[in-house]
Amino acid sequence: MERRTPHQVYVVGAGMTPVGEHWEKSLRVLALEAISAARAEAPSLTPQALYVGNMLSGPLSGQLQLGALIADFAGLRGIEAVTVEAAGASGGLALRQAYLAVASGLQQVVLVLGVEKVTDRIGPEVEAALAGSTDADFEASQGITQSAQAALIMRRYLHESQAPPDALAGFSLVAHANAVANPNAMFRRAIKPEAYAQAAMVSEPLNMLDAAPMADGAAALLLASAERLPPDLPFPPIRIAASAVATSPVALHDQRDMLWLQAASQSVNNAYAQAGLTADDVDLFELHDLFSIYAALSLEAASFAPRGQGWRLAQDGAIGVRGRLPISTFGGSKARGDAGGATGVYQAAELTLQLQGRAGENQIAGARIGMAQCLGGAGSTAATHILIREGK
Amino acid sequence: MEIARHWRLNQQRYALVGEVCPHCEEKIFPPRDICPECGEDARIPFQFSGRGEVYSYTTVNQPPAGYQENAPYTLALVQLEEGPLVTAQLTDLGADPVSLGMPVEMVTRKLRSDGERGMLVYGYKFRPTLR
Numbered sequence: 001m002e003r004r005t006p007h008q009v010y011v012v013g014a015g016m017t018p019v020g021e022h023w024e025k026s027l028r029v030l031a032l033e034a035i036s037a038a039r040a041e042a043p044s045l046t047p048q049a050l051y052v053g054n055m056l057s058g059p060l061s062g063q064l065q066l067g068a069l070i071a072d073f074a075g076l077r078g079i080e081a082v083t084v085e086a087a088g089a090s091g092g093l094a095l096r097q098a099y100l101a102v103a104s105g106l107q108q109v110v111l112v113l114g115v116e117k118v119t120d121r122i123g124p125e126v127e128a129a130l131a132g133s134t135d136a137d138f139e140a141s142q143g144i145t146q147s148a149q150a151a152l153i154m155r156r157y158l159h160e161s162q163a164p165p166d167a168l169a170g171f172s173l174v175a176h177a178n179a180v181a182n183p184n185a186m187f188r189r190a191i192k193p194e195a196y197a198q199a200a201m202v203s204e205p206l207n208m209l210d211a212a213p214m215a216d217g218a219a220a221l222l223l224a225s226a227e228r229l230p231p232d233l234p235f236p237p238i239r240i241a242a243s244a245v246a247t248s249p250v251a252l253h254d255q256r257d258m259l260w261l262q263a264a265s266q267s268v269n270n271a272y273a274q275a276g277l278t279a280d281d282v283d284l285f286e287l288h289d290l291f292s293i294y295a296a297l298s299l300e301a302a303s304f305a306p307r308g309q310g311w312r313l314a315q316d317g318a319i320g321v322r323g324r325l326p327i328s329t330f331g332g333s334k335a336r337g338d339a340g341g342a343t344g345v346y347q348a349a350e351l352t353l354q355l356q357g358r359a360g361e362n363q364i365a366g367a368r369i370g371m372a373q374c375l376g377g378a379g380s381t382a383a384t385h386i387l388i389r390e391g392k
Numbered sequence: 393m394e395i396a397r398h399w400r401l402n403q404q405r406y407a408l409v410g411e412v413c414p415h416c417e418e419k420i421f422p423p424r425d426i427c428p429e430c431g432e433d434a435r436i437p438f439q440f441s442g443r444g445e446v447y448s449y450t451t452v453n454q455p456p457a458g459y460q461e462n463a464p465y466t467l468a469l470v471q472l473e474e475g476p477l478v479t480a481q482l483t484d485l486g487a488d489p490v491s492l493g494m495p496v497e498m499v500t501r502k503l504r505s506d507g508e509r510g511m512l513v514y515g516y517k518f519r520p521t522l523r
Contacts, residue, residue, distance in 0.1 A: 128456035151450035
């Protein structure tokens with residue numbers, strides 16, 4: 001699968017809004033905030049195109065054509081712009097499309113935006129919109145929710161791997177501990193191990209601390225080809241060494257094996273091959289912990305743990321910021337907050353800060369190779385990117 | 393109202409009609425015309441028995457719009473005796489707890505309602521097998 005692209009692609013700017021309940025800010029205002037922050041890091045570059053990752057603006061905001069809407073609102077009237085949707089993987093797929101554009105040589109400077117506005121609606125409406133990530137005819141019609149889908153996998157996982165009931169608690173503890181230092185995080189407080197046992201059930205056996213909160217937010221990246229890298233960048237440009245997307249059936253009941261994230265595995269292996277790397281080379285992994293069970297399964301799919309053993313990495317400190325494979329270093333979806341289709345762009349922006357040495361208290365010392373992966377639904381779409389800081 | 397959308401699934405919702413692959417004998421539900429096992433054309437209708445067992449289950453406490461009436465409800469993956477998994481609510485549970493491997497059978501029940509003047513949608517649910 002290894003191949004050389006004609007044009008190397010770099011991240012030269014990253015911007016994020018806090019994730020939270022932004023009552024006072026509309027979708028377009030959040031978008032502009034993230035775009036302005038990303039563009040401020042390379043002000044000499046003018047984007048030729050905008051790739052928007054979004055999941056819910058249709059059902060929740062009654063707004064389509066985010067590409068044109070946001071390009072215009074961001075002062076980029078006239079440029080090519082498009083929205084990419086793949087449920088929770090939307091942001092990762094927007095980054096993928098932007099990467100393809102620059103790698104192909106057809107575009108040289110492009111913007112990637114992930115944006116989501118969730119909190120204008122309440123409970124049942126949001127649940128129904130989120131259930132759009134499942135098979136509408138054969139899952140959502142039965143009253144399934146995203147949480148229920150994860151819970152069905154989790155029960156089977158705990159059963160087959162004979163893991164204790166609190167096997168996944170460590171993912172939540174690490175995410176919350178890491179979010180304390182992230183000014184953009186929704187929940188900036190650590191939690192105690194006993195909190196997990198006491199957490200209210202969302203969908204048995206999945207509790208409140210297994211599930212990420214959905215909220216509003218926007219994140220943006222400015223990409224440029226090697227030829228267009230400005231000489232005076234304030235931070236080192238970060239090369240996108242691999243970009244890979246794979247899919248598997250949308251309905252859980254159609255998965256060949258629901259305890260193995262086939263699309264995640266396929267996209268990770270493709271990404272490793274593109275970058276000429278293995279799991280051992282990865283310094284940190286921003287994975288999609290929308291539900292704690294997905295964190296365990298992602299670690300297994302990416303070869304960091306054998307099948308059925310991903311939960312053990314959450315037991316012994318391996319995934320903490322001082323561990324051998326730090327994950328969710330800014331709090332992940334669990335504690336930074338999950339802004340739906342923006343997640344993949346948040347992950348890549350956070351990786352960029354880590355690789356540029358700008359991650360503050362949670363800086364991974366000497367981080368040079370980072371991997372990000374976001375999932376749509378129960379892993380039906382997986383987008384994996386590997387980012388590298390060049391030089392010493 | 394989406395009347396056509398529900399009507400065209402009547403054979404699946406009311407009778408669990410799927411397909412059988414003429415090439416590899418795989419039983420398929422829901423129908424998908426291309427066999428997921430061997431990749432060949434598979435368009436021969438096949439009616440499932442409706443018997444199966446619980447493969448996994450959970451409780452939905454925070455239902456989507458349209459499903460609040462029955463909440464909280466038990467949602468399961470049922471492995472049909474012919475092989476495929478199907479996502480469905482469990483019903484008529486009584487006092488006995490649900491467990492993995494519990495035998496269940498298909499029944500027809502109301503799936504959702506959209507208010508007093510809205511459409512009612514019926515379809516399959518599964519109940520503990522009557523002995």
